[in-house]
Amino acid sequence: MQFKTPTGVLECTPDTLIVAGWTGRDRAAVDHHIEELAAIGVPAPSTVPLYYQCAASLLTRDDRIEVLGGGSSGEAEPFLLKAKGRIWLGLASDHTDRALETYSVAHSKQICAKPVADTLWLLDDVIDHIDSLQLKAWIREGGDWVAYQDGTLASILPLTELMAGVTLDEGTAMLCGTLPAIGGVRPSADFKMSLTDPVTGKSIEWGYSSRVLSVIS
Template identity: 55%
Template structure:
């Protein structure tokens, strides 16, 4: 699948043949356990190993400003996005939107059930490689008509991206969502998300916003 992006003020088109969603990627094992515990409250079984690398269809990637999901039990997560294409590595922003109800049955199935919004802009990975731990990701959700900070952290809280690439066996034509941080006040659904990754060294940011339309579950 070919997807258009903006990188260094130029339009580029990258061919993506496979998508990996890395899970349980926290560098701090206590924080990982916190995320496992909060999901356990939703009836979701703990992972068989840490980290795990789930596969989803390339068709799940979307740059649409709105996604449709089945029912009211899904939620998004801000995540760094890596894309290897044409012999280069690019860094972007994505949301691992997941069906939490289905996750209680199968995490792998839940990952495939929802579209994965991705930002339209990318950075050249080489431009940030020497200060990755300083890169900050944040997510806000619309809750009762008010924007609330939902997630906040730096890449210092996620396993080194090079290690994740090695573990997943990333090759040319692969996009990988690289994991996330625990949600502030717990994982929960929302009608809209606003996400941002910022580089304090350059002052540059990548933004991603999308709304969620819940379709009725018909029995």
């Protein structure tokens, strides 16, 4: 994969993908959410946070993905990549099959592609004000784009803390958790997201659409 960076084009094909879950900084809110999901059949995590292992081949730059059935949805998340001996920050969507979540969260994440934006920043360049970075997402409903996620990285566990929970070797990518969905989690064929640095005014933006495949039985 090729990424635009402040130092030029970076080429890297990740060989390991970790999807961090249950990463909210407010532990009481996380526990409440776990209870809510348990009530609808979603198994509780064994630990918090939890690091799901997924195939690195799920990472995609395509602006269109294919999903099985109509029950999946995107999640804008910070994206970390260890490449060329440095740690880079970007933006990705942890697209997830919500129906499959009630069987296994790990399986629900493995079944969907993970769209990744084409731009990376050096983590060192933003680490001193990283909590102020703004993460947003929109979905298309009724022909209009509506706000779906909106907040700062202060709502997520510090990325340095998340990295300390895994081995971030060369070629390892990690999705770092997300923000609550405004109006609740729901599917949409069109999804777009942004990560904005209020100090520099720079943004990483990406969008994609989903083509629903019929579930044949």
